[in-house]
Structures are given as structure tokens and as C-alpha cells.
Amino acid sequence: MNWQALALTLRLSLITAGSLLVIGLPLAYWVAFSRRRWKFLLQTATSMPLVMPPTVLGFYILIAFGSSSPLGRLYQRWTGHTLAFTFTGLVVGSILYSLPFAVQPLVNAFVSIDPRLIDASRVLGASRLRTFFRVILPLSASGIATTIALTFAHTFGEFGVVLMVGGDIPGVTRTISIDVFDLVEAGRYGQANITSLVLLAVSFTVLALVYWWNRRAWPRTPWA
Amino acid sequence: MKKGREIHGRPRRLRLTALPAALAAVLLLVLLPAPARASGQLTIAAAADLQYAMHALIVKFERQTGAHVRLVLGSSGNITTQIEHGAPYDLFFSADVEHPEILKREKLIVPGSLRRYAVGRLVVYVPKGSKLDFAREGLAALTDPSVQKIAIANPRFAPYGRAAVAALRHVGLYERLRPLIVLGEDVSQTTQFVVSGNAQAALTALSLMFAPGTRSRGNYWIVPAADYPPIEQAVVIVGRSTEKPLAQAFLHFAASSEGRSIFRDYGFTVPAPEKGQ
Numbered sequence: 008m009n010w011q012a013l014a015l016t017l018r019l020s021l022i023t024a025g026s027l028l029v030i031g032l033p034l035a036y037w038v039a040f041s042r043r044r045w046k047f048l049l050q051t052a053t054s055m056p057l058v059m060p061p062t063v064l065g066f067y068i069l070i071a072f073g074s075s076s077p078l079g080r081l082y083q084r085w086t087g088h089t090l091a092f093t094f095t096g097l098v099v100g101s102i103l104y105s106l107p108f109a110v111q112p113l114v115n116a117f118v119s120i121d122p123r124l125i126d127a128s129r130v131l132g133a134s135r136l137r138t139f140f141r142v143i144l145p146l147s148a149s150g151i152a153t154t155i156a157l158t159f160a161h162t163f164g165e166f167g168v169v170l171m172v173g174g175d176i177p178g179v180t181r182t183i184s185i186d187v188f189d190l191v192e193a194g195r196y197g198q199a200n201i202t203s204l205v206l207l208a209v210s211f212t213v214l215a216l217v218y219w220w221n222r223r224a225w226p227r228t229p230w231a
Numbered sequence: 232m233k234k235g236r237e238i239h240g241r242p243r244r245l246r247l248t249a250l251p252a253a254l255a256a257v258l259l260l261v262l263l264p265a266p267a268r269a270s271g272q273l274t275i276a277a278a279a280d281l282q283y284a285m286h287a288l289i290v291k292f293e294r295q296t297g298a299h300v301r302l303v304l305g306s307s308g309n310i311t312t313q314i315e316h317g318a319p320y321d322l323f324f325s326a327d328v329e330h331p332e333i334l335k336r337e338k339l340i341v342p343g344s345l346r347r348y349a350v351g352r353l354v355v356y357v358p359k360g361s362k363l364d365f366a367r368e369g370l371a372a373l374t375d376p377s378v379q380k381i382a383i384a385n386p387r388f389a390p391y392g393r394a395a396v397a398a399l400r401h402v403g404l405y406e407r408l409r410p411l412i413v414l415g416e417d418v419s420q421t422t423q424f425v426v427s428g429n430a431q432a433a434l435t436a437l438s439l440m441f442a443p444g445t446r447s448r449g450n451y452w453i454v455p456a457a458d459y460p461p462i463e464q465a466v467v468i469v470g471r472s473t474e475k476p477l478a479q480a481f482l483h484f485a486a487s488s489e490g491r492s493i494f495r496d497y498g499f500t501v502p503a504p505e506k507g508q
Contacts, residue, residue: 073428074358088379091429092413104240142391159506174413174424192308192388 008201011178012186013139017164017209019094019182023101025161030102031109031154033171036139039117040111053110056103069172074194092174097182108157116150117143149197149221160210273477274319276303276310277296278326279417280351280391284497285324291493292484298366298477303322306417307374308388314339314469322481323414324464326351326418327390331465344468347484349499351462352437353394354451363432365452370402373432378411382424382433385414390462391421395434397459425449437498456500464499 038050056064072090073079082090090096120143126136144151166184173180175189183206190199277285282304287298305313309326311333313318322353325331329345334340357363357372362371373381384392392414400404414428415421422439426448440451466485467476484490491501 045263069423069427069429075428079428091424092380097486114254141354166272170416172429174380174382174415176413189385189387191312192385193415194308194388 008167008205009181009183009186010179012183013205014121015094015178015181019097020159020162022098023162024155026098026102027105027109028151028154028157031106031113031158035110035113035117036143039114040139043182050059054107057107060107061104061165062171064104065100065168067170068096068103068168072096072172091172092176092180096172097169097180097209098170099137100161101165102170105158105161106163109154109162112153112157113147116147116153120146152217152220156213160213163210163213164206244304271297271474271477272299272301273321273481274301275322275324275481276305276313276318276320278307278310278428279419279462280326280413280438281324282419282439283441284438284494284499287497288485288490291489292481295484296477296480298447298480300481308387311347314471317471319471319473320461320469321474321478322466323469324348326339326462326464328463328465331467332465334469336496339470339479341470341472342466344464344482346467346482346486347463347465347502349389349464349494349501351394351433351464352456352498352500353391353452353454353459353462354437354440356422356433356440356445356449356451358425358428358436358449359447361450369443370398370454370458374404375407378431380413380424380430380432381408381411382413382415382430382435384418384421384435385416389417390417390464391418391434391436394459394462398434398454402412402459441497454485461500467488 009093027197034053038046038053044148048230064156070076071078074083074089079089090099106189124142124146125138128142133141166188168183169180169185169189173182173185175181175185181189183202187199187202188204190196190202241289255316274472275285275289282302285302289302292298293300303310303320307330310318310320310325311325311330314323315332315337323331325333331340331345335345354366355373359363362373362377363374364503383395386392399408413424415424415433418436418439422435422445425433427444430437434454437451437453439445466482468475468482472478485494496499
């Protein structure tokens with residue numbers, strides 16, 4: 008069992024899930040409450056990673072990171088190295104890849120809140136920001152839990168994007184799914200099996216915890 | 232908008248009748264027997280370093296025989312796993328000898344069909360405009376500070392990756408350059424890391440330097456053959472093949488002077504014909 012790869016994957020998944028919560032909250036708020044006519048375009052854009060093959064996403068990320076793209080050159084001038092083959096690069100790739108898994112549950116949670124509660128908060132003089140933190144967020148607890156769990160689990164099992172931009176460096180970009188791939192390629196099925204079982208067990212535990220927690224959360228909603 | 236209701240009713244009813252029809256169509260597609268494989272069709276699985284050479288071979292072979300050939304590309308390790316699980320390949324051109332030997336031990340090949348057909352050659356590939364002077368410094372040019380990432384194929388299973396490590400060890404630079412090394416799944420991806428501008432050098436297969444996109448974006452230098460153990464490559468006829476005579480014919484063609492010159496044109500060294508051929 009490659010513990011280094013497991014630790015790395017856990018770290019990547021936690022950072023990705025945390026970042027996606029921060030990015031996903033304002034995005035989802037906008038998608039849920041904006042009245043702009045073209046907001047469906049943003050909705051489409053945030054859902055694209057669902058239908059895009061990871062290879063396509065990985066390919067474009069690789070090109071964008073490379074020295075032939077302005078973005079890649081800018082980053083290179085800043086830091087002195089390319090974003091590909093680094094842990095930061097994996098985080099960026101994972102955030103893009105799991106974006107829909109953060110935005111969708113949050114949007115669902117936001118739109119299912121009784122609008123009268125939001126109106127009441129505003130009428131009583133609370134600002135939009137205060138309403139968001141005091142009314143919307145607490146009522147979206149189960150959606151937030153779902154977001155964290157889905158983005159964590161999705162990143163934990165991510166393969167294609169990491170394969171395309173990671174470069175398989177032990178301790179830096181060799182995640183657990185890449186390790187399984189390498190083991191199978193090398194014909195070491197026994198080790199591949201053990202690693203796969205660990206991966207399955209972690210994913211199962213995370214998802215089970217969330218569904219268990221959500222099961223308690225549901226009856227507490229005020230309008231049910 | 233006013234007539235919304237009446238208009239709404241119709242498509243809904245339509246959809247209800249359309250759904251079973253669509254389901255039936257899908258079922259039919261799934262249940263209908265797959266079209267029988269036309270006889271005279273050969274399926275060849277080949278390692279990634281062979282993609283251009285194999286394409287040229289196939290074009291000539293099809294023109295001469297009128298047979299139809301399908302080409303499946305992958306890593307030798309992956310193809311071996313697929314054959315172990317019943318993949319419908321007739322021929323397997325590996326990038327090494329180990330994987331065909333594994334299949335031979337498992338009795339999954341036509342007895343006596345294992346044959347060495349070519350020896351791969353290792354190159355250093357750098358982007359156009361790179362100032363590294365390999366002709367003067369050899370592999371030591373990789374120690375230049377402008378080189379931040381060096382791509383090699385994964386030595387855990389890719390023959391060219393093992394050769395790359397051996398070559399770097401041979402010149403005593405492996406430990407020093409190790410922190411710069413990134414791994415590609417196969418030689419194609421390894422080369423791609425340089426083409427996309429993410430690595431400053433790649434140790435990869437000479438046979439991939441013949442792709443127009445690779446050639447126009449970079450330069451290569453051939454690593455001296457004495458620096459690493461030869462990358463011997465073997466081919467086998469898969470035991471499960473339903474097209475054994477045709478597979479045999481393709482092997483003959485590949486070993487003919489015409490076939491051998493194609494391998495040579497695409498950057499392989501071709502061994503002298505084995506006895507009895």
C-alpha cells in the first residue's frame with residue numbers, strides 16, 4: 008500500500024473541497040437568485056465539466072499551463088516554473104473538474120429555501136450579506152454538506168485530469184488512482200487490488216457519513 | 232402564451248408514445264447480434280512507439296493484399312492485460328520482449344510465433360529554439376539551468392522509460408536530474424509534454440519524431456546506443472485469433488525487405504533475419 012499516495016490524495020481532496028466551497032457559494036448564489044437573462048450561460052459553463060471528458064479538460068489545462076499560452080507564460084514569469092507537474096496545478100485542475108459538484112447542490116439548496124424567509128429578513132432591515140449568512144446559509148446546511156462530500160469524493164477518485172497534467176511524480180502528483188493505474192500497467196494486480204479497496208473504503212465512508220448526516224438534517228427544515 | 236394549455240397538452244402525449252418507441256429502439260440495438268466480423272479483417276494491437284511505422288506498413292499491406300487492417304494503439308502493458316482478458320486482437324506488436332514472453336508463458340499465443348522484429352532508439356527531444364547543445368555535451372546538456380522538467384516514460388512499465396533511466400545512469404546524471412523528472416504514461420504522452428511547452432526536454436522514441444506536429448515544434452538528438460540496453464521489440468500472433476493465416480501473412484510482410492525498410496525509415500534498427508525465415 009502506497010501511503011504517500013494516499014496522504015497526497017487526501018490532501019488534494021481536502022484542499023479542493025475547501026476551495027470549491029469558497030468559490031461555489033457566490034457562484035451558486037448568483038445562479039440561484041440572479042434575474043439576468045443570460046444567467047443560463049453561466050449555469051451551462053459551470054456544468055460543462057460534467058459532460059467534458061477529463062482528457063479534453065486535461066488537454067486544455069496542459070495547453071493553458073504550457074509556455075505557448077499567455078497565461079502559462081505569465082505564471083512562469085511570476086513563479087519561475089510551469090503549473091503542470093505541480094501540486095498547485097493539480098488543485099487548479101481538480102477545482103475546474105469538480106466545479107459542477109459544488110455549484111449544483113448549493114443552487115438546489117438555495118432555491119428550495121422559502122423566499123418568504125429571505126423577504127422577511129430583508130424587510131426587517133438585514134443587508135443582503137447578513138441575510139445570506141444568517142438565513143440562507145443555515146438553511147442550506149445539507150446542501151453544503153453534500154457539496155463538501157461530493158467534491159471531496161470526486162477529487163479523491165479523479166484520474167483523467169491528473170494523468171494528463173500531473174506527470175506522475177511520487178509525493179507531488181502521484182495520486183492514489185494514478186498509483187493503481189501504474190500497478191495494473193506493471194502487472195502487479197495484488198497491490199492494485201489492495202490500493203483500490205482502500206480507495207473504495209474511503210469514498211464509501213465519506214459518502215455514507217454525509218447521507219447519514221443529511222438524513223438527520225431533513226426533518227429539521229421548517230417548512231417540511 | 233394564452234393558448235399555452237392546449238399546446239402543452241399535445242407534446243406531453245406525444246412524448247408518452249415516443250418513450251416506449253425510443254426504449255424499444257435502444258433494446259433492439261442492444262439485443263441485435265453484433266455484425267459478424269468480415270473475414271479478411273485483421274486487428275493489430277501495437278505499442279505507442281509504433282504508431283507511424285505501423286500505419287505505413289498497414290497502408291502498403293492493404294494495397295498488396297486487399298485485406299482490411301484495424302490498428303489499436305496502447306502501452307504494451309495495457310495490451311497484454313487486454314489479451315489476457317480476451318481482447319479480439321490477431322497480432323500484438325510490443326515495445327519490448329517481456330510482455331510477449333508473459334503471454335507465451337500463459338499459453339495465449341500461437342506457439343512459435345514470438346519473433347523480434349525491431350530495436351527502438353532513444354532520443355532527447357527539445358522544443359524549437361532550445362539552446363541545449365547535445366552534439367557537444369551529450370546528455371550532460373540536460374544539467375543546464377533552463378531545464379526545469381525532463382519528461383520520460385514511466386520506467387515501471389514503459390521500455391523507453393527504462394532505457395531513459397539507464398542512459399542517465401550511464402552518464403552519471405540520474406541522481407542529479409531525478410528531481411526534474413516527470414513521467415508520461417507512454418512515449419506519446421512523454422513527447423506531448425514538450426510539444427505543449429510544459430517540459431524543456433523529453434527522453435522518448437526516435438520513431439515518434441516522424442510526426443509532422445512533433446518535427447515542426449522541436450529538435451531531437453539520438454542518444455548513443457551504447458548508453459542503454461537495446462530496446463528489443465517482439466511480436467506475437469494471439470492464440471485466440473480467428474485470422475491466423477492473414478496474421479502470418481502480415482508477419483511475413485513485416486519481415487520482408489520492404490517491411491524492414493519501413494521500420495528503418497521510421498527510426499528503428501532492424502536485426503538480421505532469424506534463421507529459417
